[in-house]
Amino acid sequence: AQSVTQLGSHVSVSEGALVLLRCNYSSSVPPYLFWYVQYPNQGLQLLLKYTTGATLVKGINGFEAEFKKSETSFHLTKPSAHMSDAAEYFCAVSEKQGAQKLVFGQGTRLTINP
Amino acid sequence: DAGITQSPRHKVTETGTPVTLRCHQTENHRYMYWYRQDPGHGLRLIHYSYGVKDTDKGEVSDGYSVSRSKTEDFLLTLESATSSQTSVYFCAISGGAYTDTQYFGPGTRLTVL
Numbered sequence: 001a002q003s004v005t006q007l008g009s010h011v012s013v014s015e016g017a018l019v020l021l022r023c024n025y026s027s028s029v030p031p032y033l034f035w036y037v038q039y040p041n042q043g044l045q046l047l048l049k050y051t052t053g054a055t056l057v058k059g060i061n062g063f064e065a066e067f068k069k070s071e072t073s074f075h076l077t078k079p080s081a082h083m084s085d086a087a088e089y090f091c092a093v094s095e096k097q098g099a100q101k102l103v104f105g106q107g108t109r110l111t112i113n114p
Numbered sequence: 115d116a117g118i119t120q121s122p123r124h125k126v127t128e129t130g131t132p133v134t135l136r137c138h139q140t141e142n143h144r145y146m147y148w149y150r151q152d153p154g155h156g157l158r159l160i161h162y163s164y165g166v167k168d169t170d171k172g173e174v175s176d177g178y179s180v181s182r183s184k185t186e187d188f189l190l191t192l193e194s195a196t197s198s199q200t201s202v203y204f205c206a207i208s209g210g211a212y213t214d215t216q217y218f219g220p221g222t223r224l225t226v227l
Binding site: 004009032034036042043044045046049051090092094096099100101102103104105106107 | 218
């Protein structure tokens with residue numbers, strides 16, 4: 001069975017500081033990995049994904065993540081936080097494309113301090 | 115944005131009553147999903163569909179049923195709502211050029227009193 005653990009349910013950083021949101025996964029097969037963002041009272045928006053190929057993936061809004069198989073990690077980073085980055089972030093894993101059964105982490109709420 | 119709508123967007127109901135939530139897509143995507151979102155649990159898959167009249171259970175399917183009679187519509191039914199089903203429900207779709215990516219609807223907030 002697959003699982004996802006997001007370390008830290010709340011992360012707070014200053015505007016302009018590095019953002020690092022941690023995600024570790026468990027999967028018995030090569031995983032597909034995703035980061036989604038959720039703004040208040042909205043649905044989830046895809047930030048970036050890893051399926052195959054390059055392990056460093058770039059997404060929208062300046063975010064990127066690196067797939068590290070040896071560490072079973074897919075941490076999300078952004079060099080310089082902006083106030084508009086305040087939201088909840090979810091890491092998710094699936095085994096395949098097509099009829100996916102996405103398994104989500106519990107989420108990390110990111111707060112940006114002025 | 116993917117063309118996904120959910121109705122109703124908000125609903126308050128009483129324990130024991132039936133409730134049906136609707137997800138409608140205009141993308142002609144093959145796959146559709148229902149998730150529930152609860153604090154501390156992220157999103158959990160309830161049911162999904164891989165075609166018209168083809169559905170399967172997810173992680174938390176007890177107390178829920180689904181139907182898909184047309185490509186564009188995926189219905190989630192709570193036959194007899196309970197307070198533990200108070201949640202925010204999200205529909206998602208995938209297919210087209212990127213079958214590995216799910217796109218989410220705006221959500222339905224359901225309160226069962």
